[in-house]
Amino acid sequence: MLTPQDDLIGHQLPTTFDQIDNSDPAWMERLWYTGHPSPAGDLIFDIGLGYHPNRNVMDAFAGVAVPGRQWNFRASRHLRPDPLTTCVGPLEIQVVEGLRRHRLTLGSNASGIRFELEFIGTMNPHEEKAHLRRRDGRITENMARAQQLGRYEGWIEFDGRRVELDGAQWLGQRDHSWGVRAEMRTDESHPPLTFYPPFFYAWTTAQFKDRGLHVFFKERAPGEKIYLSGEEVFALGSKVTSRNQLVDVRHEVEWHDDPHGQSVKSAVFHLRYADGRERPITIRTLPTRYFLKGGLYGGLNGWFHGDDRGKSYVEADQWDLSDPATRQLVRTLGDQVIEVRDGDEIGWGIMEYGVGKDYALYKAVQKHPPI
Template sequence: MLTGQDDLIGHQLPTTFDQIDNSDPAWMERLWYTGHPIDSLDIIFDIGLGYHPNRNVMDAFAGVAVAGRQWNFRVSRQLRPDPLATTVGPLKIVVIEGLKRHRLVLDANESGLRFDIEFLASMNAHEETPHLRRRDGRITENMARAQQLGRYSGWLEFDGRRIEIDPDRWYGQRDHSWGVRSEMRSDETSPPLTFYPAFLYAWTTVQFKDRGLHVFFKERAPGNKIYLSGEEVFPLGTRASSRNQLVDVSHHMIWHDDPHGQSLDRARLDLVFADGRQKTLEVRTLPAKYFLKGGLYGGLDGWFHGDAKGKLYAEHEVWNLNDPATRRKVRTLADQVIEVRDGDDVGYGIVEYGVGQGYALYESVQKHPAI
């Protein structure tokens, strides 16, 4: 069907913009944002939107975590007859200027969570190494993804509180992915669960005053990488160079003695870049941590990304993260705020991580689910 976007240059298929080149139900496009202050305030927000053209669904989420509690809002709509409007009920995302300014809005709703926030890019975007994976000859993942570091401005309301978001204090990151995405099922109420061989993965972004770093790696065994992508990036408009691409990373991780899940305490990452430069990052996790189950990552109570929920559906809840049953439910996958030292420079960002059973290091945390 024709939409306003079809008046723009950029078609890559002899059809309209609301169609893609295959009928795989796993094809999706996702926008994701997270932000946090760099001072002592223990708070992080996460916001995301998913476009599922072969399932006729658009879904979205928003959440805030602070001081042992997490507020979650989720919403889904039938995609057509308005397939390319990035609005799902009261939540909308507007690209004001590509690679520079995005607006994130959640209007009044029953959850009590509301915001009007702008992402303001500070660094050039990083384009990840393409993701391509086959299993038994079938493509299970064929996806492109890019991230960008920036600042946030605006306001955020939850639990009767209003927080002003000052770009001098609020750092953050966003990403945009599209293509066939591998299935991730970790909702124990709705088997089967996804089987994962032994692995370690870590995805990290960090923003210093005048540069940033992106690091993403997966290993089957220590030193045996099955995926690596990363780059040192510089302020918006700076000329990019291939010499700043990451070509190797090694790690040493220290874990909290957490009885309910995998919880990183600190880490050392030794990086090697294409021009031969080496850097050692000292990473320290901070308290703010948003568990991505709140955004349906891995599924929650039988609802998975892309599931049809009717013309319009929304739900919300507040989690007590000090409750053992809740922690078992939300598992490990989370965005956790970090402080990173590179020599005398101090930066802030987030880390995601997980260690699968059978990986030859970090055995103490493998009793807990990795994803």
């Protein structure tokens, strides 16, 4: 069907913009944003929207976390007859100016979360290395993804309080991914669960005064990388060079004695760049983490990304993160606010991480689920 996007240049298929090049139900496109104040790191918000053209679904989430508590909003709708409008219930995302300004709004809803936010890109985006995986000859993942660092302005309300966002303090990151995405099922109430061989992964961003850093790696064993993508980035519009690409990361991680899950206390990443530079960065986790179960990552209570919940559906909940049963539900996957030291500079960002059973290091935390 024709949509307003079909008036724009950029078609890559002899069909309308709402059609893709295959019928795999796992094909999706996702917008994701998160922001946090620096240097406190005592609050984080996460916002996401998923486009599932072969399932006729668009879903979305938004959430806020402070130490010990998390608030969640989730929504879903049928794509058609409005397949390319990035709005689900009261949540809307608008790309005002590509790579520079995105507007995010959430109206009144049962979660108590409301916001009017603007993401302002300040750094050149990082285009991740290709994600391509096969299992038994079948492509299970063939996806592109890019991230960008920036700042936020606007306001956000939750739990009866209103927070004004000052762009000088409110840092953040966003990403945009598209393609066939590997299934992730960690909802123990609705098996089957995804099988994971031994692994350790970390996805990390940091913003300093005049530059930023992206680090993403996965290992099957210490030093045995199955994926590595990273880059030192500079001001939006500055010259990009391959010399700033990461070519290796070594790690030393210290963990909190957390009885309910995997929780990083600190880490040292030894980075090596394509131009031969080698330097360590030191990571210290700050008090707040948004657990991504709130946004359906891995599934929640039988609802998985892309599931058809009807013409229009909205739900909300609040979590007490000191409750052991809640921590068992939300598992490990989350956006942890961090402080990062690189030489004499201090920056802030987020970190996602997890250690799979039988990985050769970090044995003590492997009693808890990694994703």
